[in-house]
Amino acid sequence: MENINAFDLFPPYINGMQFLTKTQNTMTFFSLVVAITLTISYTATSSVAISDTFSVNLIHRDSVDSPFYDRSMSFAQRMGHSLQRSFINAKQLSCNTNGSTYQADTIPDHGEFLLNISYGNPPQKVLAIADTGSDLSWMPCKPCTKCYKHTAPLFDPKNSSTYQPIDCESETCMAMTVATNCSATKECEFLSLYADGSASTGTVSTETITLGDRVLPNIVFGCSFTYDGVFRPTWGGIVGLGGGDYSLVSQIRKLVPGKFSYCLIPYPHTNEFSNKSSKMIFGDFDFGPNVVTTPLVQKVPKTYYHVTFEGLSVGDKRICVSDDLNSTKPLLKGNMIVDSGTTLTKLPPKLYDEFETAIKEAINAKPIKDPQQVLNLCYRSAKVTKMPKVTMHFDGADVELSRDNVFVTVSEGIMCFGFLPSSDLAVMGNIAQLNHLIGFDLENNVLSFKSTDCERL
Secondary structure, three states: OOOHHHHHHOOEOOEEEEEEEOEEEOOOOOOOOOOOEEOOOOOOOOEEOOOEEEEEEOOOOOOOOOOOOOOOOOHHHHHHHHHHHHHHHHOOOOOOHHHHHEEEOOOEEOEEEEEEEEOOOOOOOEEEEEEOOOOOOOEEEOOOOOOOOOOOOOEEEHHOOOOEEEEEOHHHHHOOOEEEEEEEOOOEEEEEEOOOOOOOEEEEEEEEEEEEEEEEEEEEEEEEEEEEEEOOOOOOOOOOOOOOOOOOHHHHHHOOOOOOEEEEHHHHHHHOOOEEEEEEEOOOOOOOOOOOOOOOEEEOOOOOOOOOOOOOOOEEEEHHHHHHHOOOOOOOOEEEEEEEOOOOOEEEEHHHHHHHHHHHHHHOOOOEEEOOOOOEEEEEEHHHHOOOEEEEEEOEEEEEEEEEHHHEEOOOOEEEEEEEEEOOOOOEOOOOOOOOEEEOOOOOEEEEEEEHHHHHH
16 A cells, blocks of 8 residues: 655645644545535425435436536547546545435536535535545635636635634544644634645534535534645535545434445446436435345544455456465455445456456457557457456455446447556445445445446436
8 A cells, every 4th residue: 555645745834824634644546536416405306205215316427417518528538537537536545313314416527426515504505526535525615715716606604604613622623634723713724635636725614504405504514715736617625425523424423324325327338418317325225135235344544435355256267365465364354445436446466467367268359459548458349249247255245247347438339447456455446336226334334235227226
């Protein structure tokens, strides 16, 4: 695992402020971030009730229902942008009840899923990235002293009657997993560092947010007055869905059970624009039969969702993680992260090589070069007439992968292997998760998988 000192990327002084961090280690891994739509309106056309679950559609970035629908872009351009970002984006890494269920919309923006979240009273809607690899949510606020070009109105805390900055000597400020500092007015200032060169600074505060038709008071978030890096003009900050104490998921556990799930539809295969949607659900959800489960392994920091990955099978050939390690040592628990915010799946190099070789032997078609020059193994889709059974093996759970989980269409008629070798911690990316209902039970530390047609959920 590569460790990066956060203050090698950014000096400890920003805008004259010195930030004190709980840790200075930052790990990078490929990122395609996922977002959720938290809406202030709740209508029959945009939401569906599933028993006591509130449901809202997850709208794809390239759907005709998306505010970022762009007919001028080709499929190859959209997918190329997504795959390139999976190499350059990075996530921050730092140490550190009962109720109803809510479901919210997710809109992917060229691979990033964006979310309409309403803050304040009266509510002010912003479009944010929902990220399972982050804890503290933050959004751009007025006045912005340094920020990227932004296409949407900024949140103005002066216009909200429920906005409240947090005292820098409070337990909440002290418990932040991001770097914090005490301002001249004794407010808790934060610094979120990202290993790809991005940063956000501002004030840790509490605010009322609206989720479905429910108003959720006193949610801790960051009001950012300075932010810079690779953020896109359409982004309105981050919604943290990690396992830390101050992620949105953790904070609403006093209102809903500590569970959430999502079901992501496959990427399109052509230039056609889709109006189909994915789903994300907060709270209890009945998976029904044919569900498999594996333990979530608790590690520090609590942000990431770790599972124990045992290996892969291609047909009858099983490739074990232990083959990639010293066989005299037991399998490392929690050796993989499951992340909806990562595009491609990262595997240990030796295991990846054996997996790729097994796929080549089973397909028996002539490989071609990736037109995007990103991925290692590609084929003309029409030439692949036989697809082997591929299974990912976890502790107690075997998850069968379809063709759409193993290969990603990078341009019309061309598909490439959706896996990469990496010496860093392994990551199960969202291509491998497509058309699976995936549930995170934070109360019982269990992750569930169920093969599902997500378009019909």
